[in-house]
């Protein structure tokens with residue numbers, strides 16, 4: 360296990376993408392667990408998916424701040440706006456930065472490439488520049504930059520489980536290319552300016568108030584609307600799913616351990632963060648069906664079979680993907696503990712509360 364070298368108590372943490380799924384849940388956990396933490400959140404509240412979900416998450420954070428010692432202040436703005444970022448850094452002097460703001464989604468990048476370049480490249484560059492200048496004039500500056508990468512950097516690699524030492528030079532989407540670029544840019548800035556940085560390659564994260572563009576959420580929406588769901592490769596796929604609370608526990612642990620210089624003297628690290636227990640797509644759909652019925656999202660007599668359409672593999676898709684998370688386990692004792700049944704149950708209960 361690594362020794363903690365960043366104490367978050369009483370510190371200022373900047374979370375970008377704070378109204379997003381992972382960002383908001385990270386803010387909630389930090390406020391609950393870290394004494395006097397000062398969180399500054401920024402999010403541009405874009406409408407890539409239903410904005411009311413982002414507002415709901417911010418409301419949850421606002422409610423929690425009434426009961427805890429820490430604080431949360433929110434800036435509605437874009438990380439692609441250099442002045443906005445520089446002003447936040449000048450006013451707040453964050454000790455730790457967690458960059459989660461990004462344009463996500465693989466398919467969306469075909470119609471909307473600009474938003475990926477703006478948020479994922481220009482936005483991340485602005486964060487790096489602000490971190491760099493945080494040390495100017497002998498200031499103590501940013502102690503650790505943690506940023507989101509993605510499992511999509513593995514492209515259509517055949518070797519599983521995906522491990523951080525695998526070659527990831529063949530992205531198959533603009534989204535993946537921007538995430539790989541983030542890792543490269545972070546390396547250059549860590550090397551040149553000594554910014555300790557850790558990139559996290561997230562695998563599919565799910566849970567209450569999650570992202571509607573993800574399969575479990577999209578399937579639920581479709582079933583509720585009496586539409587059919589497409590089951591690719593006739594259900595013969597295995598995927599990694601990690602419950603949001605397990606992910607946030609991992610991110611919080613990582614934040615407290617800024618990387619020490621590696622063999623090249625660079626304070627730089629990349630981890631996979633996921634679950635190395637891939638689940639069969641058909642089992643997953645079965646669990647979803649049971650839990651949606653139990654939570655009364657679907658009626659008890661819902662004819663599930665009539666709503667399933669078995670189709671072939673999508674071009675470029677791979678049969679089985681999952682993460683090798685042994686490094687995260689070795690360095691932080693990371694072990695996701697929420698079963699798929701339990702996680703989907705909490706999602707289904709939330710879905711009922713939110714939409715019915």
Ligand SMILES: NC(=O)c1ccc[n+]([C@@H]2O[C@H](COP(=O)([O-])OP(=O)(O)OC[C@H]3O[C@@H](n4cnc5c(N)ncnc54)[C@H](O)[C@@H]3O)[C@@H](O)[C@H]2O)c1
Pocket residue numbers: 375376377378379380381382401402403404405413436437438439458459460461462463464477478482507508509510560561562563564565570
């Ligand atoms: N959830 C997953 O399964 C998963 C998997 C792989 C990678 N990731 C990465 O993790 C990070 C967080 O993902 P998430 O699931 O919480 O996504 P999310 O879309 O819910 O959150 C991202 C947030 O960033 C905001 N945002 C986008 N562009 C911005 C900009 N220019 N300035 C300010 N805010 C901006 C969005 O409004 C959104 O609220 C992202 O970088 C994503 O690419 C997530």
